[in-house]
Amino acid sequence: MPNDIAVDKQGRIKNRVSMSDTNLLLTITVVVFFAMYAFAVFFLGGSFTKPQSFLNILNNNASLIVLSCGMSIVMITGGIDISVGAVTGLVCMCCAVYLENHGGNLVVAILIGLGVGLAFGIVQGFLVAHLGIQPFIVSLAGMFFAKGMTTIVSKEPVRVTNESFMALKNIRVTVPGLGAYNSKTGNYIPAYVEIGVLIALAVVVIMFIVLRWTKLGRSFYAVGGNNQSANMLGINVRRTKFLAHVLCGLLAGLGGILYFLHVGSGDVANGAGDEMNAIAASIIGGTLLTGGVGNIAGTFFGVLSLNTIKRIVSSMGFDEAWWSNITVAAMICLFLIIQSVVLMRKNKKKV
């Protein structure tokens, strides 16, 4: 953050303190992630040593990265949006049905997907920001609505065979220098990422810049930190909250499209539980639930940590499905307690 603010008056010094919390939590997340991955490489070996297996974490979670970015933004303003997972499912289903049963073209399908996300964002943002309804209840209704609508659009799974879609889905971007030789045949297999990963990384970079260096991004932090002081500083609190939800909705739509690109079909089960994964990734990434503190880079590492721990647990022999859930829960618990301690320390300092 720019240095000139740190020198300024009282209200802004407080801002600086909360930013250092952001950095502290971000550091914890990044260190934990690298420690975890190093542990996996040295003690478990196997697939962890291959670069492709790391890239596969990105391939499988491109949509979750985008969803988590949206979630972090809403959480920074002090809200929450639990509808993103269901919206992902709805977007997948709408795109699939449009492409397959109505013979539509790809560009329109993508616009439909973004439109659905945007519509959810606008309606939820209006209810939260302008009618003052609790974000949890609003997005709960949004989740219900999206889940129900998904089955109303189609109950059966829709597999897409559209040519241009398949062409886009199968684009593999090779990453130079990370390939490996097949141990049996000796052929060089290049390491690759899917097209969705590039989009997701672009979203992370753009959102990082927006949050850090734009007026809008700064006002997200201000609103989340303290509604009333933000109001007194001349920030339009309602409009800021509204925009946060619209952005989150739009990113949920984009996340839905990426999910759709990854799985290539519309299914009622698509995106199920992703809202909780996105919240978990944001928490692990150091976004405080009380608002005002958070970092998109942390969220990105949150998604990576979440999936690395899942893979570590399963490769340690605990491959029953329940272990991964229990570990994820334990990890959320750990990070929540770290956050809580950080907050208490901060409050003590103030006194």
Added chain:
Amino acid sequence: MSAETKTPVKKERRSAGEVLKRMTRHQLFIPVAALVLLVLFNLIADPSFFAVSLKQNSLGNPVLSGNIISVLDNASELVLLAIGMTLVTASSGGQDISVGAAMAIAGSVIIRLVCGGQVSVDTMQTSLILAVLAGILVSMIFGAFNGVLVAYFKIQPMVATLILFTAGRSIAAWINNNQLPIVNDQVFKYAGTFIPGIPVPTPVFITIFVIVLFWLALRFTNLGLYTQSVGINANASRLNGLDPKMIKLLTYVILGACVAVAGFIRVSRSGSINYSRIAENIEMDAILAVALGGNALGGGKFNIYGSILGAYVIQFLTTTLYKYNVPSTALPAYKAVVIILLVVLSAPVVREKMSHIGKSSKRAKEVA
């Protein structure tokens, strides 16, 4: 967020007795109006909806059947959860989203003890009372876990309970080694179906018993008063000699007990358990019941009977939708529309607009 939602509560408290009275009338207005609308709709659309008949079930016992009975019967779990959720909401200003997962854990513990590790049993291996008590105990421990996170670590309730929400169903599966045991003992199913000779479903009696228990507790102990005062202002109640952390924890433990009873009813209905599907989405219905009952989701004053009524309204709506062949998977979409309508109608802004003149002075006070 919390500052915004607490504003109407503060206003309610600040105002004179007359306004308070109007507010309480207003509080129960929405669930009652919703119920009346549903009843009217069914009366006009098809009066046979209300028909109740005496039939024989597969075991040859006389049982009452009909949509009304089914509403009363199927709402039982929801009512129990709504009672606990109201207390949790009032004390901590947040909701417990792990109740569905915790029901799975309680049900799993009970089934595990009753089956004694076997896949299918015809007679129970452990006495039922012991099994249920164990289920309640385990559930209360998990409630305490949530409560400690909320009260002592000051984590937002919704997020603290996210931990159990994520892990709960997995823990339930782990308790039973991921097997799906079946209890064929008819005695086990008494609590979820009918006791021979009594034509009214047993869950109705259990629900009434629990409601009476809470009525007595609220009437003769300080539970309600303490919970409200902690929810309205934790610091002020601490200065008055209460221990807000302990009271918050207590409400979560109470919710744990309610969850266990609900979980017992649910597994007793079928004598089996499906970890990923048992009580799915029930946490959302329970929160909705609390909101529908006119309780502020930001904590403070509460009306437990509003929540109970809210739970019955939700079940009434569900049963009505089922009757008109709405598939269960599409049900959430209709429920969402109802939720949005209700919250918009009771939104603080709508109330603010009604008292538009008082708004400017309130703003001035807030700023000062």
